[in-house]
Amino acid sequence: MEKAAKIVVDCPLRDIDKTFDYMIPPHLDAFIEIGSRVIVPFNRRMVQGFVVDIEENYINNEKFKLKEIDKVLEFPSILDEKLVKLAKWLSFNYNSSLFSCIQSMLPRGIKLQLSEQYSLVRSTLDSDFNDFLSKPRQLGDILDNFQLTKDQINRYLLEGYIKKTLNIKTVVKEKYLQEITLDRDIDEITVPATALRQQQLLELLDNQQRLILSELPAPLRGAVKVFQEKGYIKSKKIKVYREPDTLNLNEVQPKELNCQQQKIFGQLVESIYEESTTTFLLKGITGSGKTEVYLRFVKELINNGKDAIILVPEISLTPMMVSRFKERFGDMVAVLHSGLTEGQKFDQWLKIKEGKVKIAVGARSAVFAPFKNLGAIIIDEEHESTYKQEEQPRYVTRDVAKKRLEQTNGTLLLGSATPSIESYYNSKIGNYKILELNERANNKPLPNIDIVDMREELIKGNKSIFSHSLHSAIGETLGKGEQVILFLNKRGFSATTLCRECGFTFKCPNCDVNLTSHHQGNFLICHYCNYSLSLPNSCPKCSSKHLRFNGLGTERLKEDIQKNFPGAKIIRMDNDTMSTASSYNEVYQNFLEGKANVLIGTQMIAKGFDFPKVTLVGIILADMTLNFPDYKSSEKTFQLITQVAGRAGRADYPGRVILQTYSPEHYSIRTSSQYGYEEFYNEELAMRRSLAYPPFTRLAKIEVVSKSENTGRAVVREIYNKLEEKLENIPESIQLLGPVVPAIPRLKNKFRFMIIVKFPHKTSFLNIINQLNLIKFKSDIITNIKVDIDPATLM
DNA sequence: AGCACGCCGACT
DNA sequence: GTCGGCGTGCTC
Numbered sequence: 001m002e003k004a005a006k007i008v009v010d011c012p013l014r015d016i017d018k019t020f021d022y023m024i025p026p027h028l029d030a031f032i033e034i035g036s037r038v039i040v041p042f043n044r045r046m047v048q049g050f051v052v053d054i055e056e057n058y059i060n061n062e063k064f065k066l067k068e069i070d071k072v073l074e075f076p077s078i079l080d081e082k083l084v085k086l087a088k089w090l091s092f093n094y095n096s097s098l099f100s101c102i103q104s105m106l107p108r109g110i111k112l113q114l115s116e117q118y119s120l121v122r123s124t125l126d127s128d129f130n131d132f133l134s135k136p137r138q139l140g141d142i143l144d145n146f147q148l149t150k151d152q153i154n155r156y157l158l159e160g161y162i163k164k165t166l167n168i169k170t171v172v173k174e175k176y177l178q179e180i181t182l183d184r185d186i187d188e189i190t191v192p193a194t195a196l197r198q199q200q201l202l203e204l205l206d207n208q209q210r211l212i213l214s215e216l217p218a219p220l221r222g223a224v225k226v227f228q229e230k231g232y233i234k235s236k237k238i239k240v241y242r243e244p245d246t247l248n249l250n251e252v253q254p255k256e257l258n259c260q261q262q263k264i265f266g267q268l269v270e271s272i273y274e275e276s277t278t279t280f281l282l283k284g285i286t287g288s289g290k291t292e293v294y295l296r297f298v299k300e301l302i303n304n305g306k307d308a309i310i311l312v313p314e315i316s317l318t319p320m321m322v323s324r325f326k327e328r329f330g331d332m333v334a335v336l337h338s339g340l341t342e343g344q345k346f347d348q349w350l351k352i353k354e355g356k357v358k359i360a361v362g363a364r365s366a367v368f369a370p371f372k373n374l375g376a377i378i379i380d381e382e383h384e385s386t387y388k389q390e391e392q393p394r395y396v397t398r399d400v401a402k403k404r405l406e407q408t409n410g411t412l413l414l415g416s417a418t419p420s421i422e423s424y425y426n427s428k429i430g431n432y433k434i435l436e437l438n439e440r441a442n443n444k445p446l447p448n449i450d451i452v453d454m455r456e457e458l459i460k461g462n463k464s465i466f467s468h469s470l471h472s473a474i475g476e477t478l479g480k481g482e483q484v485i486l487f488l489n490k491r492g493f494s495a496t497t498l499c500r501e502c503g504f505t506f507k508c509p510n511c512d513v514n515l516t517s518h519h520q521g522n523f524l525i526c527h528y529c530n531y532s533l534s535l536p537n538s539c540p541k542c543s544s545k546h547l548r549f550n551g552l553g554t555e556r557l558k559e560d561i562q563k564n565f566p567g568a569k570i571i572r573m574d575n576d577t578m579s580t581a582s583s584y585n586e587v588y589q590n591f592l593e594g595k596a597n598v599l600i601g602t603q604m605i606a607k608g609f610d611f612p613k614v615t616l617v618g619i620i621l622a623d624m625t626l627n628f629p630d631y632k633s634s635e636k637t638f639q640l641i642t643q644v645a646g647r648a649g650r651a652d653y654p655g656r657v658i659l660q661t662y663s664p665e666h667y668s669i670r671t672s673s674q675y676g677y678e679e680f681y682n683e684e685l686a687m688r689r690s691l692a693y694p695p696f697t698r699l700a701k702i703e704v705v706s707k708s709e710n711t712g713r714a715v716v717r718e719i720y721n722k723l724e725e726k727l728e729n730i731p732e733s734i735q736l737l738g739p740v741v742p743a744i745p746r747l748k749n750k751f752r753f754m755i756i757v758k759f760p761h762k763t764s765f766l767n768i769i770n771q772l773n774l775i776k777f778k779s780d781i782i783t784n785i786k787v788d789i790d791p792a793t794l795m
Numbered sequence: 796a797g798c799a800c801g802c803c804g805a806c807t
Numbered sequence: 808g809t810c811g812g813c814g815t816g817c818t819c
Contacts, residue, residue, distance in 0.1 A: 004819090011818080012796055020819040043818035044798060066819055150799095 003029060004058035004066060007049040008099045009042055014775060017097050019052060023060065023068045031072045035079035039071040039114070039166065046070060046166050048112055050102050051077075052084055070166075073112075078353075079105065082407045083370065089403055095769055095787040096393030104393060105368040109172030109346035117167050118142060118153070124161050133162060172346045176237040178213035180224060181205070183234040197223040205233070241347040241356075244340050247323045247585075254328070255292050255441075264435045268297045271411040272304055272375060279402060279412040281382075281427045283419055284437030285446065285675075286646035290415045291321070293437075294378050295328050297413065302332070302358050306375025306410075310361045311397065313384035315339040316584045317608045321380065322361045329359055336362030336369060364389060364397040367404065374408045377401040381607065382414035382423060383639055385632075388792035396790050398423070417646070418639040421688065424681055425695040447617070447648040447655035449641070449673040453664045454621075465552055465560060470618050470658045474561075477616040478568060478597055482653060485611075486561070486600045487644045488554050488620040491574040492516035495551025497524060499539035506533070510749040518576070520559070521549050529748045554600050557620060561598055573601035606643040612651030617644055622661040622669055629743045630793045631693050634668045638680050641672040692735070692758055694790075700757040700769065701791040703742075706783040709751040713739070715785070716753035719777050723755070726768050734759045743795055756794060 003024040022040050024032050032038070036051040060066060079087075079102065087101040094101075117136035124130060129146060142148065156162045182189075182205050191198040201223040204211060213224065213235070227233045257265060264282065271278040284290045298308045312321050315337050325333045334348040334357040351357045353370045360369040364387050367377060379387065379398060387397040402412050414423055414432070427434040440446070452467040462468060477484050496514040498505040506515045508526035515524035517535065525532045538545050549556070554574050561568055573587050584604075591599050592611060599605060599614075619641060626637045641659065649655020661669055671680035689696050702719060706712030716739040727734050738755035745752055759765040766789070774785045 007819080009818085010796090013818080018819095022819060040819085045818095047796090047818095064819080 001056075002058050002060055004055045004060075005032060005038075005051045005069065006053035006055070007038065007040060007051055007069075008097075008102065009040065010048040010099065011042065017091065017770075019098070020049075021055075021058075021066050023058070023066045024054070025068045028069055028072055031075040032069065033077050034081045035077035035084045036075070037073040037078045038069045039073065039168070040069055041067050046114055046116070048073075048114065050079065050084075050099075052088070052098065073168075078110070080370070080372070082404075083368065085407070086368075086400070086404055090393050090395055090400065092770060093399075093766060094393045094395050094789050095766070095774075100392045104365060104389075105370075107172075107342070107345045107349040109170070109342040110349075111171050113169045113171060115167045115169070117165050118157075118162050119165065121160055121163050124156065136165065136167070172342050174350075175240050175242055175343065175347065177240050178235050179210050179238045180213060180233045180235045181210050182232065184232055189232050195223070195226075198226060201227065241351050242341070242344045243347075244322075244335050244344050245319075246326060247319050249323055249327050252327045254295065255289070257292065257296065258289070258439065258441070260437050260439055261289055261293055264293055264437065265296050267433070267435060268293070268411065268413065269300050272301060272306070275409055277402065277405045277409055277412065279426075279432040280414065280435050281419055281423050281432045282413060282415040282435045282437065283424075283677075284415065284417060284435075285440065286417050286643075287440040287442065287444070287650065288417075288437035289441045290380070290437065291324055292441075294380070294413070294415070295324065297376065297378075298325070298359060299328070301375040302329070304375065306373050307358050307371035308360075308375055309366055309369050309371070309377045309401075310359065311364060311366055311377065311379045311387070311401075312361070313363075313381045313386045313607070315363055316604070317381075318361060318363065319585070320608055325359055325361055332357050333359045333361060334369070336360055336366040338363060338365070367397050367401050374405065374410050376411040376413060377405060378413045378415065380415045382416045383418055383420040383635075385636075385792045388790075390792075394788045394791070399790070418642050418677060421635055421681065421684055422695045425685065442651075444649065444654075446675055447645060447657050449645055449657040449659055449675075451664045451669065451673050452658060452660045454660050454662050465557070465620060466564065467658070467660055470660060471564065473616055473656070473658055474565060474598075474618065478565060480615075481613075482597075482615040483591070483594070483611060483613045484598045484616045484618065485605060485609075485614050485644075485647050486557060486598065486618045486620060487602075487605060487640075488552065488557050488600065489602050489624045489640070490516075490551070490553045491555070491576055491602055492518045492525065492527075492553035493521045493555040494549035494553060497521070497535070497547060497549055499542060499544055500546040500548050501544035502539060502542040504539050504541040510746075512744050512746045516553065517549055518555060520555070528744070552621065554602060558600050561600070565598075568598045569596040570598045570600060571596040573599060573605055575602070575604075578604070603640060605647070606640055609647055610650055611647070613653070614648055614650070615653045615655045617648040617655065617657045619644060619657065619659040619661075622659055623663055626661075626663065626666060626668060628795075630795050631688075631691070632793060634666075634684055634687070637668040638672045638677075638684075641669070642675065642677075645672075697735075697758045698761060698763065698765075698789075699791055699794070700759065700765070701786075701788040701794060702755040702757070702774070703786045703788070704753045704783065705747075705750045705786065706753075707750055708782060711780065711783050712751045712753050715777055715783055716755060719772075719774065719785070720755055722772065722777075723757075723768075726772065730764060730768070732760055732762075732764065734763075734765055754794075 004021050005024050006019040007022055008019050034051055038049050039046050040049050083105055090101040091098040119136045120130055120133040186206055191202055197219050201220050282290060301308050312318050318337050322335050334351045336348050352360055360366050389395050405412050426432045452469055457467045474484055494517045496505055497517050506524050508515055508531050510531055511526055511528045516527055518525050522535055523532055524535055554572055558570050558572050561570055571587055571591055625640055626633055645657045648657050667683045704712050704716040720739055723736055735758040740754045740756055742752050742754050778785055
């Protein structure tokens with residue numbers, strides 16, 4: 001009786017989701033489990049792989065003998081069985097290769113670089129060759145130095161002159177420090193009176209007992225060497241975990257919970273002891289103290305011996321959340337997000353894996369943090385679209401979290417001031433339990449939102465981008481020494497640049513979009529492919545000199561503010577000004593300290609900011625997000641307005657919000673200005689129902705991207721026909737739409753074609769799409785096929 | 796992805 | 808004849 005293992009190999013294959021079978025040799029049997037990382041021979045070379053299944057009674061076929069697993073890399077295994085199970089679920093549900101799913105669960109730095117080396121076993125007739133191979137050499141090295149062919153090398157191998165060994169290198173190395181301590185009684189050590197450095201070192205060692213070699217100044221390291229030679233000291237390697245920078249931490253006493261918070265806390269605590277998974281939706285207005293509830297809940301989990309994961313929507317928000325948790329839980333917290341260095345990521349992951357921490361705070365991929373006894377996952381700002389992974393595997397974090405928690409009967413806690421339509425609907429139909437916080441902790445009312453109809457301003461003869469009321473409000477606010485935030489969801493100077501005589505507009509040569517002007521209009525840049533061009537003096541088509549900037553971006557807004565309010569000190573915050581990782585924090589500090597009094601920004605200013613002196617928020621043009629050609633644009637607009645409005649009046653001064661729009665009658669704008677989530681939800685849900693959009697149906701987006709327009713069109717047609725044929729015999733109603741031409745048909749010089757599928761929640765569609773093996777429709781290397789299940793947008 | 800095989804043209 | 812160009816096919 002023999003054992004075999006199913007293994008996913010680290011090798012991109014045409015047959016996207018194939019596993020390969022290998023024998024488990026008896027001497028490795030004790031170390032191989034589901035989730036083990038192994039090295040296997042694969043088509044004349046060695047590759048890395050993961051064990052995803054073990055077959056106990058494998059009968060080896062004489063005709064087709066399986067190869068054996070060569071090495072096991074870690075024991076206990078790098079992934080546990082539960083995570084492998086989750087990877088299989090991911091692979092099935094998001095039409096992704098099992099390998100890509102496993103990869104997304106591990107830090108990239110864990111990857112190995114394999115290379116083969118040759119060394120001498122017994123002497124050949126060529127003495128130069130013998131000398132050369134006295135130490136291990138790469139094949140390329142040998143071929144460069146000797147007139148040998150690969151065949152001749154292989155003959156040497158066969159005849160036993162040389163041998164091949166596998167060299168395994170990790171991309172990221174674990175970090176160690178040298179710690180030195182005295183190895184003798186201090187009285188036994190005599191240092192010459194002239195040796196100043198040695199005396200300093202001895203004194204330091206006497207005072208501090210242990211010293212870290214790399215922290216000593218260079219001259220003292222010389223003295224360390226002398227001591228080492230004399231045997232006065234011993235040194236020891238100590239493992240350190242690389243830590244990301246954190247904001248300044250203060251000792252913080254837990255805040256008293258108010259009545260609402262207390263009640264919610266009670267319900268969360270109850271769920272810890274339940275033998276099933278509960279999903280809670282915590283709907284709490286800005287400033288209602290959601291984080292304090294998270295902190296208390298996590299404390300309770302830890303007291304029960306469980307681990308917790310806290311997810312935040314983007315990297316810039318992690319430092320805030322991390323410091324809140326570190327203040328309360330000290331070094332029980334690990335941080336995981338893509339802004340860390342490879343080494344930091346690796347070490348933070350290792351700390352979790354080794355059970356050294358109980359809490360992980362991070363971006364979406366932290367949902368896979370390798371805790372053994374996961375008690376809860378908290379998803380803060382659950383409605384954010386950043387929780388959708390846009391690369392393979394294209395998962396929805398909320399659904400992955402739920403699936404993962406089912407393995408340990410853990411609790412899923414979704415928090416938001418403006419829950420996604422899907423989540424709120426789920427709470428209405430009883431899938432999630434709703435928890436509500438509608439009192440602000442400081443009892444301050446939410447700021448008033450005044451809508452200004454920009455059409456009327458135009459009729460009144462006001463052609464500027466500021467309505468009368470916004471203009472005077474900015475003046476007043478600045479006059480009182482208070483601060484203003486202006487929100488505009490478009491970076492750059494102007495949206496389009498056109499010729500006033502012939503109507504020519506500047507377009508990107510690679511994408512079907514207009515170029516956005518930057519740097520006072522001197523440069524034209526494509527926001528999709530970064531193509532840029534300096535603005536010519538005249539129209540390329542008719543040579544007219546009358547070029548005009550149309551539409552408004554943050555850059556021009558800044559210029560206009562400067563013109564209208566000469567005393568204003570302005571900071572701009574958008575993708576262009578946020579070049580480095582630290583700039584976010586810099587802007588935050590500068591504005592907080594009052595070094596500027598106007599903050600202009602795109603949606604990145606909508607979240608997390610807490611400035612006590614901001615009393616006015618201006619939304620320059622709410623229509624910008626509203627007119628996005630996507631079924632979620634109303635929802636996004638509502639959420640953005642609510643969030644941005646929440647930046648005003650956070651401390652002692654009352655705040656106000658002025659919202660400028662050309663469509664004040666739109667329900668997103670109407671309801672958000674009243675903080676009417678329920679009204680918005682009802683209108684939006686009715687719309688979704690009538691048009692058959694989520695949550696009433698599920699969506700899939702199949703996108704064909706090709707350098708050749710004709711190939712792309714042909715491939716999408718072929719897929720459509722095949723799908724149509726497969727769906728014929730299915731009783732459930734699955735709706736195929738397309739092929740659809742997307743809003744931007746050409747991006748980075750590639751043509752795009754889409755098929756949209758609407759399918760029910762209980763579905764066999766996933767089976768069908770997985771069996772279809774779309775890769776085989778791929779006719780050439782210039783055509784790509786992407787499948788996105790539950791996409792964040794249909795664009 | 797890599798690695799070998801094979802089939803064709805350019806050269807000793 | 809044979810060296811090497813890269814198109815094609817396979818990987819338990």
